[in-house]
Amino acid sequence: MPETSAGRLLTLPPTMPQHTPAGVVGNTPMLWIGEPFCAPRQGFWAKLEGHNPGGIKDRTAIYMVARATERGQLAPGAPIVESTSGTLGLGLALAGITFGHPVALVTDPGMEPLMARLLAAYGAVVHTVTEPHPTGGWQQARRDRVAELLAADPAAYCPDQYNNPDNVAAYAPLAHELIAQVGRIDTLVVAVGTGGHSAGVSRALRTFCPHLRVVGVDTIGSTIFGQPARPRIMRGLGSSIHPRNVDYGTFDEVHWVDPVQAVRTSRVLASSHYASGGWSVGAVATVARWLSRTRPATERIVAIFPDGPQRYFDTVFNDDFCAEKGLLDRPPLDVPDEIADTRERTVTRWTRCTRVVDPRALAPDAGAGAGSADVVGEARR
Template sequence: MSTHTLGAAMPATSPGRLLTLPPTLPQHTPAGVVGNTPMLWIGEPFCDTRQGFWAKLEGHNPGGIKDRTALYMVERARERGRLAPGAAIVESTSGTLGLGLALAGITHGHPVRLVTDPGMEPLMARLLAAHGAEVHTVTEPHPTGGWQQARRDRVAELLADDPAAFCPDQYNNPDNVAAYGPLAHELIAQVGRIDVLVVAVGTGGHSAGVARVLRTFCPHLRVIGVDTTGSTIFGQPAGTRIMRGLGSSIHPRNVDYGAFDEVHWVDPAQAVATCRVLASSHYATGGWSVGAVATVARWLSRTRPATERIVAVFPDGPHRYFDTVFNDDYCGEHGVLGRAPLDEPDEIGDTRDRTVTRWTRCARVVDPRAFAASAEEARR
């Protein structure tokens, strides 16, 4: 197995540029250990001979990649006076951001109220409660906006009951994007030149924030967005989704559509197969997002020029998915076992060509809100 790791102390190789990292919280505290996550080379046998990519292991943060944005959004809100000392934090989450907000609440002394739905992994709900968060679970999906909108509606109710409470609103808060500048700097310090960045897209925060900063160092950078089937982010119709941590049934304002060179939708069966092969070949794996991102990064390592340097962001680790991704009974019940994974994606020329149900790519990325605006204008 070809496996190498990189720490965060390597100097950048971009000439004439100095890295200025933002101040961090004191080390040896829970929040102080967020960031400076390792980089792992994913090569054989997961990839073919002399092929591979670098994986940024964000699962080495206490709760995952969203520790970064949870702390940042809370700290900025406190600085601006939007979050008073001791006031509650209220937010909708599928899990990982909730862990980050629990960490922020412990760090800065705020009670945390989280709204989720029945699809949350059992361990995640228990972890959130163990970390002191108050967990509210909606019981019915919204008629058109699904579970995501149902959660947001419950958040609005909780905020109405407590006017002093603060909602970070991860889908639309620009601080969610700004929070990932340090992650981009870490990538440059660890790898130097980056030609292709592969990122999952959910709220749009880390894809927009990392791409924006990386392009100041690597103007030629190609950004590949990874979504799930059944997600509306890139213009597909809403469908049933069991993959959590990526995808959406709404159009988050933080998604930077202009940053993407292409998008891939990955289905649950493909993601599960990839997660399991990664686990057995590299002892580094994760949940749905990791399986989807690694699927696309492996294909890119085979199809892009051998001289290109590919970096994939792995948002979390495997431990919270013992009862879903790594549970044969769960996967069997949801029809994601026993299907041979694809080696190549299907292709469509436009995100509206047809509804995709398995791994598919599209090299034309547009903002679906522009289509909606055009249709509304035509009706007038």
């Protein structure tokens, strides 16, 4: 049985019969992303998690539900209730079908229309909050609504993807697939939202690749790495709260990507490689392409693409939507801006920082002052 870098045993997800819907989760393909998306003799490997039925979070949805059942937290036939921007909702709908649970999902008006229709088609009940929380934004408003639904049904269970350590442990098999598919990995590029797959994959990979460099990809307007909360268009990465599953010590650097950059990258990637995705994929591919140009030619870079393009036809791949949001008004950047500290200034476009801090370590009265948080991402540089 595999171990983490700290030597703790990992419990792997249950094996599902391949003839069942959940049985096709995992063992997703790898694709080499090279010319013309990247320059000659440059490129990176992309793990296409969109080949799961719903996306990367199918893995953790199945795992969290199975473990909750084993521990007696989730009774047979009891409801599952969770907050989601979309992809985990698809995974929980799959878990509900697999294990026989009704599923209620809480989202906000930013969810893609296609996603809401898909979730309903898969049998989930979708609740949409109408007002953001004064300080925690839409994310906290969704979580407050989840609490109300749980209070109304004592048998209901919430996986709490933001803070549940099972959300991290679920991704060890993904790391093992990467090793089996490409062998040595020097740099891993991952989107960061709940912190589950960035922590789970990097911890397991470092048992095989101790010198692994991990690059986190966030969105502008997200608070995860110490930036102030602002309205966000991009879904699937970023947060207006600080999830406990985010492992700040795993990151060597962080990039914030803006929606203009993500849209342009997603579209170029689709037309050049017949493989793409939405906001997260566009952001991750932006950073991976830049790394392939700036890191040593011998370095092997792997990027995780969390989902595919299908759910983004109303947003990322919709010219009217993008024009309305001003996402087609300016060209994308070729290189990121840089800041020395994650709280140096509010970033508004693609920006990089190699000094990663844990904003949760701020003293209660320290505010956002530089030097009041632990620096956790410099040990491996």
